[in-house]
Amino acid sequence: MGDLAGVVLAGGRGSRLGGVEKARLVVGGRTLLDRALDACAATTEVVVVGPVVPTERPVTFVREEPAYGGPAAGLLAGVAALGDAVDRVVVLAVDMPHVTAATVTRLVAALGGAGGPAGPDGADGADGGADGAVLLAPDGRRQLAMALDVAAVRAAAPPPGDRAGLPVHVLVGGLRLVEVPAREREGEDVDTWDAARDAGATGLRPPGS
Incomplete structure (x- = not known):
């Protein structure tokens, strides 16, 4: 099995936060x-899709084409920047502060398992063939926290002009x-700023505050 990489x-644009860079919230x-890089502790390399900012861990920064083309375009830009030895990738949205290395471990374990529906503890099913694993919120929404087979993602990618x-x-459909x-x-x-307050975020203030 090849290397495990991360794409953050x-x-x-942080539109609902008044244009604030989410990555800078504390x-x-x-x-x-x-925090997202901490969650990727087990990965051999990390690609950050976004503006270049200081980080404690060495990472590769790239931008989606066009910039602000959306998370699917960002995911594909990140995967395109990975080394040849990588066959699995953890994809995390930067705005999920409670995703940890333990979360990533469960996602990767589910991808590496048999591939049926996950059980209550994230255990894999029994019939094989998984292309990835995705974190499921309590309300049933699939979140942007995934472990994916790189070859499957590349095979699913539309032409560059159709990614923005x-x-x-839809990309992973x-x-x-x-x-x-x-x-x-x-x-x-x-x-949102309400969600930022609920998470205990500091360091930046809402516009007009």
């Missing part, structure tokens, strides 16, 4: 980007994904 999606004394604005669920139930607050994201 940090190139959004939760528990660490930026959201560094493509939803992730033909892939067989194991659903791994979120534990505690893993499935929460920070896409």
Whole structure:
């Protein structure tokens, strides 16, 4: 089995946060980007899709084409930048502060398993053929926290001119994904100021505050 890499999606506009860079929000004394990199501790390399900012861990920065082309375009840009030895990739949105290395371990284990529907602890099913695993929020939403087979992602990629604005669920719609139930607050994201406050985010303030 080849290497495991990480792709962190940090190139959004933060529109519902008034244009604030989510990666710079601080939760528990660490930026959201560094928390995402902490979650990728087991990976051999990490590609960050977004503006270049200081990080504690060496990473490769790339941008989707066009910039702000959406998370699917970002995911594909990140995968395109991976080394040849990588056959599995963890994909994380930067705005999920409660995703940890333990979350990633469960996602990767589900991808590496048999590939049927995940059980209550994220265990894989019994009939084989998984292309990936995705974190399932308590409300049933699939979150942007996944472990994916790189070859399957590349095979599913549309031509470059058709990637801007493509939803992730459309990109992975033909892939067989194991659903791994979120534990505690893993499935929460920070896409509004109310959500940022609920997460205990500091360091930046809403416009007009």
